[in-house]
Amino acid sequence: xxxNTKVIHGGQHHESATGSVNVPVFLTSTFAQKSPGVHSGxxxxxxxxxxxxxxxDSLASIENGARGLAFGSGLAAIDCVLKLLNPGDEVxxxxxxxxxxxxxxxxxxxxxxxxxxxxxxxxxxxxxxxITDKTKLIWIETPTNPLMKLVDIKAVVxxxxxxxILVAVDNTFATPYLQRPIDLGADIVMHSATKxxxxxxxxxAGALIAKDVELGEKLHFIxxxxxxxxxxxxxxxxxxxxxxxxxxxxxxxxxGMAVAKYLENHPAVAQxxxxxxxSHPQYELAKSQMKDFGGMVSFTFKSGxxxxxxxxxxxxxxxTLAESLGGVESLANHPALMTHASIPAEKRAELGITDDxxxxxxxxxxxxxxxxxxxxxxS
Numbered sequence: 001x002x003x004n005t006k007v008i009h010g011g012q013h014h015e016s017a018t019g020s021v022n023v024p025v026f027l028t029s030t031f032a033q034k035s036p037g038v039h040s041g042x043x044x045x046x047x048x049x050x051x052x053x054x055x056x057d058s059l060a061s062i063e064n065g066a067r068g069l070a071f072g073s074g075l076a077a078i079d080c081v082l083k084l085l086n087p088g089d090e091v092x093x094x095x096x097x098x099x100x101x102x103x104x105x106x107x108x109x110x111x112x113x114x115x116x117x118x119x120x121x122x123x124x125x126x127x128x129x130x131i132t133d134k135t136k137l138i139w140i141e142t143p144t145n146p147l148m149k150l151v152d153i154k155a156v157v158x159x160x161x162x163x164x165i166l167v168a169v170d171n172t173f174a175t176p177y178l179q180r181p182i183d184l185g186a187d188i189v190m191h192s193a194t195k196x197x198x199x200x201x202x203x204x205a206g207a208l209i210a211k212d213v214e215l216g217e218k219l220h221f222i223x224x225x226x227x228x229x230x231x232x233x234x235x236x237x238x239x240x241x242x243x244x245x246x247x248x249x250x251x252x253x254x255x256g257m258a259v260a261k262y263l264e265n266h267p268a269v270a271q272x273x274x275x276x277x278x279s280h281p282q283y284e285l286a287k288s289q290m291k292d293f294g295g296m297v298s299f300t301f302k303s304g305x306x307x308x309x310x311x312x313x314x315x316x317x318x319x320t321l322a323e324s325l326g327g328v329e330s331l332a333n334h335p336a337l338m339t340h341a342s343i344p345a346e347k348r349a350e351l352g353i354t355d356d357x358x359x360x361x362x363x364x365x366x367x368x369x370x371x372x373x374x375x376x377x378x379s
Contacts, residue, residue, distance in 0.1 A: 001061075003062070003176075003177060003246060004246045006061050006062050007058075007062055007177075007242050007243055007244075007245050007246055008243050010057075010058055010061025010062055011054075011057030011058050011060060011061040011068075012054060012057065012058060013054075023050065023051055023054040023236065023239065024050075024051065025051050025232050025233050025235075025236045026045075026049055026050045026051045026232050027232055027233070028045060028049075029044065029045050030043070030044050030045070031043055031044070045229075045232070046224060046227055046229055047224050049229075049232050049235070051232035051233075051235045051236055051239075052070050052229065052230055052231075052232060052235040054235070054239055055068070055070050055230070055235040055236075055238055055239045055242075056068035056069055056070050058239055058242055059191075059207050059209050059242075060209055062176045062242065062245070063171075063176045063180055063181075063182055063189050063209040064180055064182050064183055065182050065189065065209035065210055065211055065216075066210055066211060066212050066213045066215075066216050067209070067210045067213060067215075067216025067217070067219070067220065068207065068208070068209050068210075069207065069208045069209075069210075069216070069219055069220060069223050070193070070205060070206070070207055070229070070230040070235055070238070071205065071206035071207065071208070071223065071228050071229065071230055072204065072205070072206065072228050072229060072230055072231075072234075073192070073194070073204050073205065073206045073228075074100075074172065074190065074191065074192030074193065074194060074195075074205075074206035074207075075100050075101070075104060075206065076206050076228035077190050077191070077192075077206030077207060077208045077228075078101060078104060078170075078190060078206075079104065079226070079228065080208060080219055080222045080223055080226065080228065081137070081168055081188060081190065081208065081219070082104075082105075082109050082114065082137075083222045083226065084136075084137075084166070084218060084219070084222070085114055085136055085137060086136075087112060087113035087114070088113055088114075088115075088134060089114055089115070089134055089135075089136040089137070090114070090115040090116075090117065090132060090134045090135045090136065091105070091114060091115070091116045091117070091135070091136070091137045091138075091139055092117050092119060092127060092130055092131060092135055092137070092138045092139070093105065093116055093117070093118050093119070093138070093139040093140075094118070094119065094120075094121045094139065094140055094141050094142075094144060094149070094151055095118040095119055095120050095121075095351060096120075096141070096144035096145070096146075096147045096149050096351050096352075096353075097118070097139075097141060097144070097145070098141065098145045098170070098172075098339070098340075099335075099339050099340040099341065099342045099343050100339075100342070101139075101141075101170070102342065102343050103342040103343075115134070117130045120149075121140065121149070121151040121152075121156065122149065122281075122282075124152065124155045124156065124159060127156060127159050128159050131159070131160075131163065131165070135163070135165055136164070136165060136166065137165065137166045137167075137168060138156055138159075138160055138165055138166070138167045138168070139168050139170070140153065140156060140167065140168065140169045140170065140181075140186075141169075141170040141172075141173070142169065142170075142171075142173075142174065142179075142289075143173045143174065143275055143286075143294070143296065144173075145172075145173065145296075145339070145359075146296075146298050146333075146335040146339070146340065146353065146357065146359040147273060147298060147351065147352055147353065148173075148273040148274060148275060148280070148296060148297075148298055149282070150275060150282040150285050150286055150289065152285055152289070153167075153169060153181050153184040153185065153186055153289065154184050154185060154289075157184065157185030157186060158185075166187045166188060166215075167185070167186045167187050167188070168186065168187065168188040168189070168190060169181035169186045169188070169189050169190065170190045170191075170192075171189050171190065171191055172190075172191050172192045172195050172196070172326070173195075173294060173296050173325075174290055174294060175191075175196045175197070175245060175249050175294070176189075176245075177245055177246050177249040177250070177291065178249060178253070178290045178291045178292055178293075178294055179289060179290045179291070182209065182211050184289070186211065187210070187211045187212075187215060188208060188209070188210055188211065188215070188219075189207075189208070189209040190206070190207065190208055191206065191207040191208075192205075192206060192326075193205035193206055193207045193238050194206075194324065194326070195324065195325050195326030195327075196245065196248070196249060196252075196326035197238055197241055197242055197245065197326075198237060198238045198241040198326075198327075199241040199244065199245065199248055199326060199327060199328060200237075200241060200327055200328055201324065201327035201328075201329065202237060203234045203237040203238060203241075204234070205230050205234055205235075205237075205238050206230070207238075248328065248364055249292075249294070249295070250292065251364040252294060252295030252362060252363070252364060253276075253292040253293055253294055253295060254367070255295060255330075255362045255363065255364065255365070255367045255370060256274065256276070256293060256294055256295040256296065256297055256362045257274070257276050257293060258367040258370075258371065259297055259360065259362050259367070259370055259371065259374070260272050260274035260276060260277055260297050261277070262371045262374065263297065263299050263374070264277060264279065266378065267302075268301055268302055268303075268308075268378050269299050269300070269301065269302065270299075270300045270301055270302040270304070270356075271299060271300045272297065272298075272299045273297070273298040273299065274293065274296075274297045274298075275290065275293045275294070276292070276293030276294075295326075295361060295362040295363070296325065296359070296360070296361060296362070297359075297360045297362060298335075298357060298358065298359045298360070299357075299358055299360075300354060300356050300357050300358075301356045303356070304354070304356050305355075305356055306336075306355035306356055308356060309334055309355065309356045309357070309358050310334065310337075312358065312377045312378065313332050313333075313334055313358065313377075315376065315377040316332050316373055316374070316377045317373055317376070317377075318330060318365060318369055318370055318372075318373035319331060319332040319360065319370070319373055319374070319377075320332065321333070323338050323339055324361070325359075325361035326361060327361070327363065328363050328364050329363045329365070330360065330361060330362055330363035330365060330370055331360070331361040331363070332358060332359070332360055332361075333358070333359045333360075333361070334357075334358060334359075335348075335353050335357055335359055336348055336353055336354070336355050336357065339359075340353055
């Protein structure tokens, strides 16, 4: 199947008892057995639930993986990946990370004797320089949050080849419509399904997709044993969101480009960070690795003042000042005060997450209305 067909039909089946076209929401914790240990494939909903199974099959299909798993949040999905590791193992991660991921790595898992090394992945040899015989996982975001850096997935996979190192990619910003890391050699794909997969700002969810069956079974065991599963109703909402993913992300991309071009020409703006602009230092990589460029845009002010960013964010109306991203509505965010506040100030400064940086999640409204809203906020 091609992608637009996969989001609707991939891994999906009509419900067998009634022929229901949509998977029902199976609100049950347990399942009747014919004899002790003899059942229809479902025993207890923490292990498997038909609604969650339909979502997990869809996830595997759209990412071209062997096994999909759905979690109560994106961070629960990341937690599952880290539990593949043992004390003393080392993780090499991209330096520009979502604040919640950085917080989990440094404040939760470091105390269990995992070592995390954060590297600028712009230069592939730098990654090779920090890999040791204890390195077991490379963690990638591409594009990164909020500085929209890109990581060459194929190059990282080549560095890890033959070294017993897993390569995991947070594909939240790009979505499988724009980028499929497993096709580029990655072992695990992660999503905050709260964002574009759900797409309507009405559910908290996470997802993992494993490249092969054996790795998928290991992740499923951790999911089952730890219990961070997604409930059936939320599974239904994400599955419904996936059906319109291609349509929505194409519109997000069109609007993202329009907003980025507008900002690039605004006299109050110093820098616009968007992979689809030729001014982006990794524009050529974006063209080769992604189908389009998405709806996430970051920018800074010529004044460099936090006050100007705050004033701007207080004045937007069509854009909503809120955390999160990837919903149909446009959102505006101040990373230093909101999504990345858990990253120490000195680390933010080192990365370039300045106090005048604004991150936009460009929605699917009319681009003219979005630009008019931004214009008023600048005034």
